[in-house]
Amino acid sequence: MAKQQGRTRIQKKNRTTILEAALEVFSKFGFRGSTLDQIAKQAGLSKPNVLYYFPSKEAIHTELLSCLMETWLDPLLDMDANGDPKTEILAYMRRKLQMSRDFPRESRLFANEILQGAPHILGELKGELKDLTDEKAAIISGWMDQGLIAKSNAHHLLFSIWSLTQHYADFEVQVCAVLGCGGQEQYQQAEEYLDALFTKLLSI
Amino acid sequence: MAKQQGRTRIQKKNRTTILEAALEVFSKFGFRGSTLDQIAKQAGLSKPNVLYYFPSKEAIHTELLSCLMETWLDPLLDMDANGDPKTEILAYMRRKLQMSRDFPRESRLFANEILQGAPHILGELKGELKDLTDEKAAIISGWMDQGLIAKSNAHHLLFSIWSLTQHYADFEVQVCAVLGCGGQEQYQQAEEYLDALFTKLLSI
DNA sequence: AATTAGTTTGACCAAATGGTCAGGAAGACG
DNA sequence: CGTCTTCCTGACCATTTGGTCAAACTAATT
Numbered sequence: 001m002a003k004q005q006g007r008t009r010i011q012k013k014n015r016t017t018i019l020e021a022a023l024e025v026f027s028k029f030g031f032r033g034s035t036l037d038q039i040a041k042q043a044g045l046s047k048p049n050v051l052y053y054f055p056s057k058e059a060i061h062t063e064l065l066s067c068l069m070e071t072w073l074d075p076l077l078d079m080d081a082n083g084d085p086k087t088e089i090l091a092y093m094r095r096k097l098q099m100s101r102d103f104p105r106e107s108r109l110f111a112n113e114i115l116q117g118a119p120h121i122l123g124e125l126k127g128e129l130k131d132l133t134d135e136k137a138a139i140i141s142g143w144m145d146q147g148l149i150a151k152s153n154a155h156h157l158l159f160s161i162w163s164l165t166q167h168y169a170d171f172e173v174q175v176c177a178v179l180g181c182g183g184q185e186q187y188q189q190a191e192e193y194l195d196a197l198f199t200k201l202l203s204i
Numbered sequence: 205m206a207k208q209q210g211r212t213r214i215q216k217k218n219r220t221t222i223l224e225a226a227l228e229v230f231s232k233f234g235f236r237g238s239t240l241d242q243i244a245k246q247a248g249l250s251k252p253n254v255l256y257y258f259p260s261k262e263a264i265h266t267e268l269l270s271c272l273m274e275t276w277l278d279p280l281l282d283m284d285a286n287g288d289p290k291t292e293i294l295a296y297m298r299r300k301l302q303m304s305r306d307f308p309r310e311s312r313l314f315a316n317e318i319l320q321g322a323p324h325i326l327g328e329l330k331g332e333l334k335d336l337t338d339e340k341a342a343i344i345s346g347w348m349d350q351g352l353i354a355k356s357n358a359h360h361l362l363f364s365i366w367s368l369t370q371h372y373a374d375f376e377v378q379v380c381a382v383l384g385c386g387g388q389e390q391y392q393q394a395e396e397y398l399d400a401l402f403t404k405l406l407s408i
Numbered sequence: 409a410a411t412t413a414g415t416t417t418g419a420c421c422a423a424a425t426g427g428t429c430a431g432g433a434a435g436a437c438g
Numbered sequence: 439c440g441t442c443t444t445c446c447t448g449a450c451c452a453t454t455t456g457g458t459c460a461a462a463c464t465a466a467t468t
Contacts, residue, residue, distance in 0.1 A: 028320065029236060029320060030234050030237060030319075030320065032234065032236060032237030033234055033235070033236030111374075112316075114375050114377055114378050115234075115315055115316060115319070115374055115375075116232065116237070117377050125381035125382070126384075129382060130382050134382075152400055153393055153396070155382065155393075156393055156394060156397035157397070159372075159382075159394075160368055160398075160401065162371070162375075163370075166367075167367035170315075170319055171318050171319075171366075173318055173322045173326065173329065174318050174329055174333070177326065177330045177333065177334055178333060178334050178338075178359065180334070189357055189359075189360060190363075192357070193356055193357045194360075194364075196356055197364065197405055200404050200405055200407075201404055201405070203404075
């Protein structure tokens with residue numbers, strides 16, 4: 001983590017540029033489907049120059065993913081055990097849906113990685129992700145036991161939030177094809193629909 | 205369609221073998237991440253022999269996808285406008301969940317394709333898929349208008365069935381990492397959870 | 409201005425990859 | 439059995455790809 005901060009301003013700028021370009025390319029074609037040339041071109045740098053800042057294609061991918069993992073967990077971290085259960089869960093769902101809307105590339109990068117068996121981040125999944133999920137699922141189960149929200153499987157409740165919200169980023173092409181829309185109009189409808197869905201689900 | 209049936213028994217067998225091998229490989233690494241050598245090895249054939257049965261790597265992929273599209277739409281086709289609304293929708297959801305359990309590779313192949321912008325099947329998405337979806341969404345909306353099930357956005361209701369069920373196949377690694385399970389125990393829990401979810405959602 | 413440290417690139421390399429082809433092996437069939 | 443068609447393969451090819459390197463260029467620093 002520490003050594004990742006480039007020292008000079010030029011290093012900082014170029015590393016950022018490369019990571020941004022890599023996100024664009026990797027999220028579109030997956031790891032094995034992306035080439036260094038594509039990334040270099042997208043970044044406006046030469047290929048050897050890209051490899052001057054990162055030791056390999058894989059290193060770029062790995063750094064991108066580990067940065068992403070934190071971003072991905074943040075909204076869940078914010079779910080407060082002392083808040084109002086229904087409010088907390090709905091707010092978490094809305095934050096995730098916003099992330100799908102605002103960071104679809106990140107969502108697709110993550111989805112690509114998981115789809116292919118998560119070769120680069122299986123450790124984080126079984127570690128950080130599992131731990132945090134277990135912790136928050138326990139909180140939700142607590143709320144259920146106290147009769148504050150309807151009983152259901154807390155882990156699968158979290159899964160359903162993930163899948164329902166990320167679907168709009170990961171399967172955007174399909175959603176747009178079916179709805180016949182080009183832009184982001186679907187997110188307004190999605191929020192209304194998901195709001196209603198989880199409100200009903202959590203009501204006793 | 206017609207010319208795809210190999211004439212001789214040996215053709216039939218080998219084409220099937222190749223498609224099965226390709227499914228295994230493509231679903232794991234995506235189109236660009238898979239190689240003809242991998243497919244050939246998986247099929248137990250030589251690379252030139254694979255290319256004797258299919259003109260190119262892309263042709264294998266395309267055929268796989270178009271066969272898949274039908275399989276994928278079938279469960280939705282079965283949803284009957286004259287049946288009991290809640291039963292029909294729940295049964296459709298269960299069929300989709302079973303498909304995730306029994307055909308995860310097919311699900312992942314499809315997900316891979318959509319994730320990358322559906323370059324090979326965008327036409328089918330905007331055609332067959334959209335038409336069928338619109339048709340069934342209209343049926344569901346009709347049920348809602350008649351007060352047989354709770355009102356909500358019918359298109360997004362279908363999206364939610366797709367995302368919730370396919371999640372267990374496409375993100376299997378993640379689900380298993382979080383639940384700490386190796387096999388398919390999650391599908392039992394998933395069915396219970398999703399059953400309850402949609403029952404609540406559809407109840408007036 | 410001179411020296412040094414940091415940055416950039418064209419040319420290059422080895423390996424992998426999609427695909428071809430001539431000819432050999434194996435079935436089908438009279 | 440002989441002929442004809444279908445099936446299969448080793449060797450080969452052009453291109454792409456991740457990655458290297460020496461040399462050139464630029465920015466700091468003294």
